[in-house]
Amino acid sequence: xxxxxxxxxxxxxxxxxxxxxxxNDPGKWGFIVLLNLINGRxxxxxxxxxxxxxxxxxxxxxxxxxxxxxxxxxxxxxxPLSSILQVIQDCLDKGIKAGVVITAGFxxxxxxxxxxxxxxxxxxxxxxxxxxxxxxxxIMSTYSRFYCSMLPLYPRRGSLAIISQSGNVAGSVTxxxxxxxxxISRYISSGNEADLHIEDFLEYLEQDEQTKVILxxxxxxxxxxxFLEVARRVTKKKxxxxxxxxxxPAGTRAARSHTAALSGSDSIFSAACKQAAIIRVHSMDELVxxxxxxxxxxxxxxxxxxxxxxxxxxxxxxxxxxxxxxLEVAPLGEKTLSxxxxxxxxxxxxxxxxxxxxxxxxxxxxxxxxxLCSAEIDGVVILxxxxxxxxxxxxxxxxxxxxxxxxxxxxxxxxxxxxxxxxDHYQKPVVVAMNMPLGGEEAAAKLAALTRETxxxxxxxxxxxxxxxxxxxxxAQYLRYGSDA
Amino acid sequence: xxxxxxxxxxxxxxxxxxxxxxxNDPGKWGFIVLLNLINGRxxxxxxxxxxxxxxxxxxxxxxxxxxxxxxxxxxxxxxPLSSILQVIQDCLDKGIKAGVVITAGFxxxxxxxxxxxxxxxxxxxxxxxxxxxxxxxxIMSTYSRFYCSMLPLYPRRGSLAIISQSGNVAGSVTxxxxxxxxxISRYISSGNEADLHIEDFLEYLEQDEQTKVILxxxxxxxxxxxFLEVARRVTKKKxxxxxxxxxxPAGTRAARSHTAALSGSDSIFSAACKQAAIIRVHSMDELVxxxxxxxxxxxxxxxxxxxxxxxxxxxxxxxxxxxxxxLEVAPLGEKTLSxxxxxxxxxxxxxxxxxxxxxxxxxxxxxxxxxLCSAEIDGVVILxxxxxxxxxxxxxxxxxxxxxxxxxxxxxxxxxxxxxxxxDHYQKPVVVAMNMPLGGEEAAAKLAALTRETxxxxxxxxxxxxxxxxxxxxxAQYLRYGSDA
Numbered sequence: 001x002x003x004x005x006x007x008x009x010x011x012x013x014x015x016x017x018x019x020x021x022x023x024n025d026p027g028k029w030g031f032i033v034l035l036n037l038i039n040g041r042x043x044x045x046x047x048x049x050x051x052x053x054x055x056x057x058x059x060x061x062x063x064x065x066x067x068x069x070x071x072x073x074x075x076x077x078x079x080p081l082s083s084i085l086q087v088i089q090d091c092l093d094k095g096i097k098a099g100v101v102i103t104a105g106f107x108x109x110x111x112x113x114x115x116x117x118x119x120x121x122x123x124x125x126x127x128x129x130x131x132x133x134x135x136x137x138x139i140m141s142t143y144s145r146f147y148c149s150m151l152p153l154y155p156r157r158g159s160l161a162i163i164s165q166s167g168n169v170a171g172s173v174t175x176x177x178x179x180x181x182x183x184i185s186r187y188i189s190s191g192n193e194a195d196l197h198i199e200d201f202l203e204y205l206e207q208d209e210q211t212k213v214i215l216x217x218x219x220x221x222x223x224x225x226x227f228l229e230v231a232r233r234v235t236k237k238k239x240x241x242x243x244x245x246x247x248x249p250a251g252t253r254a255a256r257s258h259t260a261a262l263s264g265s266d267s268i269f270s271a272a273c274k275q276a277a278i279i280r281v282h283s284m285d286e287l288v289x290x291x292x293x294x295x296x297x298x299x300x301x302x303x304x305x306x307x308x309x310x311x312x313x314x315x316x317x318x319x320x321x322x323x324x325x326x327l328e329v330a331p332l333g334e335k336t337l338s339x340x341x342x343x344x345x346x347x348x349x350x351x352x353x354x355x356x357x358x359x360x361x362x363x364x365x366x367x368x369x370x371x372l373c374s375a376e377i378d379g380v381v382i383l384x385x386x387x388x389x390x391x392x393x394x395x396x397x398x399x400x401x402x403x404x405x406x407x408x409x410x411x412x413x414x415x416x417x418x419x420x421x422x423x424d425h426y427q428k429p430v431v432v433a434m435n436m437p438l439g440g441e442e443a444a445a446k447l448a449a450l451t452r453e454t455x456x457x458x459x460x461x462x463x464x465x466x467x468x469x470x471x472x473x474x475x476a477q478y479l480r481y482g483s484d485a
Numbered sequence: 486x487x488x489x490x491x492x493x494x495x496x497x498x499x500x501x502x503x504x505x506x507x508x509n510d511p512g513k514w515g516f517i518v519l520l521n522l523i524n525g526r527x528x529x530x531x532x533x534x535x536x537x538x539x540x541x542x543x544x545x546x547x548x549x550x551x552x553x554x555x556x557x558x559x560x561x562x563x564x565p566l567s568s569i570l571q572v573i574q575d576c577l578d579k580g581i582k583a584g585v586v587i588t589a590g591f592x593x594x595x596x597x598x599x600x601x602x603x604x605x606x607x608x609x610x611x612x613x614x615x616x617x618x619x620x621x622x623x624i625m626s627t628y629s630r631f632y633c634s635m636l637p638l639y640p641r642r643g644s645l646a647i648i649s650q651s652g653n654v655a656g657s658v659t660x661x662x663x664x665x666x667x668x669i670s671r672y673i674s675s676g677n678e679a680d681l682h683i684e685d686f687l688e689y690l691e692q693d694e695q696t697k698v699i700l701x702x703x704x705x706x707x708x709x710x711x712f713l714e715v716a717r718r719v720t721k722k723k724x725x726x727x728x729x730x731x732x733x734p735a736g737t738r739a740a741r742s743h744t745a746a747l748s749g750s751d752s753i754f755s756a757a758c759k760q761a762a763i764i765r766v767h768s769m770d771e772l773v774x775x776x777x778x779x780x781x782x783x784x785x786x787x788x789x790x791x792x793x794x795x796x797x798x799x800x801x802x803x804x805x806x807x808x809x810x811x812l813e814v815a816p817l818g819e820k821t822l823s824x825x826x827x828x829x830x831x832x833x834x835x836x837x838x839x840x841x842x843x844x845x846x847x848x849x850x851x852x853x854x855x856x857l858c859s860a861e862i863d864g865v866v867i868l869x870x871x872x873x874x875x876x877x878x879x880x881x882x883x884x885x886x887x888x889x890x891x892x893x894x895x896x897x898x899x900x901x902x903x904x905x906x907x908x909d910h911y912q913k914p915v916v917v918a919m920n921m922p923l924g925g926e927e928a929a930a931k932l933a934a935l936t937r938e939t940x941x942x943x944x945x946x947x948x949x950x951x952x953x954x955x956x957x958x959x960x961a962q963y964l965r966y967g968s969d970a
Binding site: 081104105108109113152164165166167168169170171172175217219243245246247248249250251253254255282283284285307310311312313314315316317319320322323324328329347348349351353357384404435461463 | 566589590593594598637649650651652653654655656657660702704728730731732733734735736738739740767768769770792795796797798799800801802804805807808809813814832833834836838842869889920946948
């Protein structure tokens with residue numbers, strides 16, 4: 001473990017934590033963060049610190065950091081701005097090596113806050129203490145059951161790490177991942193990044209065995225050169241996906257007053273990201289869509305995609321998305337076409353996308369295998385997997401829309417498992433979408449469980465599936481050809 | 486009612502319908518469409534026609550159209566290709582004036598099918614019968630409880646009409662609308678548009694009192710000139726939103742084999758849409774997002790938007806989306822700022838977006854009212870409405886994530902009703918988003934019920950809310966200044 005990485009270890013594997021500024025007022029963040037941490041069942045020691053209280057949520061309260069019976073690995077700081085410097089000094093005196101400053105009102109509000117922020121960082125650095133924040137909403141490490149944030153979110157363990165300069169974007173992305181059955185490794189709301197910057201967290205995640213994919217939300221960079229140097233190294237090992245905000249004058253102004261970020265010119269930023277093979281996305285949903293695709297898919301060997309669709313329109317939309325992303329919706333050779341003829345009705349259109357033309361008996365997996373065997377295809381997008389065949393043939397026994405959706409999800413699960421077998425056998429990626437907007441809680445839970453079990457995300461629109469597939473191709477090209485690809 | 490419109494009336498308000506090609510085999514569409522129609526509780530007479538069967542789903546079966554005891558308003562045709570011309574002739578002999586041809590395998594599969602399609606249309610037109618399709622998945626009119634499609638979808642009555650050259654896109658868009666609590670007026674899967682074209686349906690919807698907004702999916706146009714003429718007229722009365730597919734060479738090829746559409750040059754098409762004030766969107770989700778915004782919002786008088794956000798990052802993302810769409814994230818005057826100072830903590834950033842800086846006590850509606858009163862703002866986007874205040878202050882009584890989400894939805898409902906009062910009082914649009922990705926079935930049902938009650942869509946991301954708001958501005962500008970706006 002490098003020295004730089006070791007310094008961050010107390011943030012992500014703390015054995016004990018002090019909440020400085022804990023409160024017994026349910027209307028204060030000092031109460032809420034403590035409650036979230038307790039509800040997350042952190043197995044280590046939790047120390048509540050407040051000069052004027054005795055007990056909070058059943059915990060004994062210490063009146064100062066100095067009074068703590070041991071030196072905690074980490075201090076989470078929520079005190080008013082005016083007490084910050086004193087608290088940092090107290091932490092240093094106690095020998096605490098890492099802090100998370102949730103308190104806001106620093107550089108993002110103007111000159112006075114900026115000065116305070118500088119003083120705080122200088123003090124911490126002199127004493128050898130690293131700081132996350134200020135103006136952040138917390139951090140989480142699922143593998144340590146350390147759920148320490150302003151939001152009552154308890155994601156499962158998983159392989160996606162989230163670094164975000166906005167706490168509420170971090171929360172939204174986490175929630176979106178959870179609702180799809182995806183787990184999280186680390187959650188870092190980096191706030192104003194007064195001390196630790198995004199590049200420090202990237203260095204930590206580079207060597208973090210729990211993290212396979214890094215999702216990031218960035219408003220601005222303080223040390224662009226070092227960021228690019230680190231990012232170029234990290235993307236050779238794991239993909240970095242980035243939602244960059246503040247790419248318009250109005251957004252830039254908003255970013256400055258949000259996290260004091262200088263977001264700079266978007267075109268320069270785009271060129272730099274390309275060099276570092278960072279994959280840019282344009283919304284929070286896309287961040288999760290694109291991140292999830294890396295969890296279990298083999299990387300494609302080229303940019304030629306086959307599309308299988310249960311409905312023509314979905315196929316056209318997916319072909320557009322693939323073509324716009326520079327993929328080739330590859331023509332099929334006569335040998336492949338004749339193989340497909342065996343499984344499709346005479347009026348099928350003999351083109352890629354392969355439209356199953358609403359043929360109720362068609363077996364998706366025979367068709368998938370033909371495409372995976374074909375030399376002209378590097379991977380497949382399947383749209384509307386399994387919604388059709390066995391569900392429709394049992395339609396008369398189905399009494400309600402809920403029954404229908406549940407039967408479709410069941411059917412989908414079986415088909416998906418077969419798809420995964422074929423995918424893993426042929427070592428070509430297969431991205432699937434099913435159309436199930438009407439599913440209730442039970443259907444959503446089943447789909448999420450299926451994703452957890454298979455680590456294979458099920459997309460719900462042709463747009464999502466094709467865009468996720470395109471991201472996979474882009475990253476594979478980078479690993480093969482470097483950033484000039 | 487114009488003659489053209491009158492000809493389509495049997496399609497949308499049928500009192501009786503014949504299903505020609507009904508089947509008692511649950512693996513055939515002739516069974517499924519009939520089952521869907523029955524399950525939809527169509528109040529009119531349903532006649533099943535099949536030359537070789539006696540009873541299907543409890544209905545007496547007629548061996549031919551000629552045998553029917555009356556002339557139905559409409560024939561829905563699912564017979565094999567080889568019988569099509571005979572069936573059309575039978576319908577004409579019986580005096581049937583309208584047909585929906587679900588059967589596929591016509592122009593989309595090549596020259597022979599194309600010839601058959603031409604012959605079918607010539608025959609029908611000579612006899613004065615209008616045809617929807619072929620190669621479509623059905624039509625619906627919620628106000629007639631006429632749910633006649635291949636998909637078991639039963640949307641509620643509402644003001645969104647869907648015209649789609651793809652049946653499965655029509656189904657997906659309908660499902661998406663339903664899951665958000667939005668109702669549908671008419672559902673038209675127009676297929677190959679051999680006889681009736683999209684412009685005929687637009688003319689019908691122009692005068693249709695049940696339809697306020699038209700959502701369309703288009704792969705190509707057969708009579709571009711007439712389409713533009715009709716669209717220009719319709720958009721003066723109600724907005725037309727369009728997802729145009731096949732705008733890449735790969736997509737164009739896919740569209741040709743899907744519905745035989747010639748999608749043409751995308752740049753010419755874009756220019757024409759702009760002239761006709763058609764609002765282009767780029768995914769099925771956006772179609773529903775943008776359509777829903779017209780249901781209850783007053784149109785803004787200008788392009789100056791105020792953004793209120795519970796979290797900085799959401800505000801930055803929304804500002805970017807607004808700015809890219811040409812809106813002005815308007816600077817706030819000193820008077821407005823001083824008014825806002827009354828309701829926000831001293832460290833608030835005094836900028837638009839107005840960031841509530843995680844202040845738990847802040848009252849969104851006071852702040853909203855200040856912006857609505859301000860002369861420098863034409864409308865407002867609120868992000869994270871009501872998730873914070875009362876929910877967080879009751880946090881200790883909340884035992885699970887489900888409880889939390891339900892409390893937040895409850896809270897949101899109250900806030901939304903107050904927002905609507907203010908919106909309607911000041912006659913400025915207010916588009917809201919809340920972040921509730923973890924809601925289960927109960928939360929989703931409550932949100933959908935709230936949308937039904939208020940006809941106000943609740944978006945779930947800053948991107949969606951800002952993009953929907955921008956669409957509202959664009960349409961308002963068109964109505965004021967024409968297509969040069």
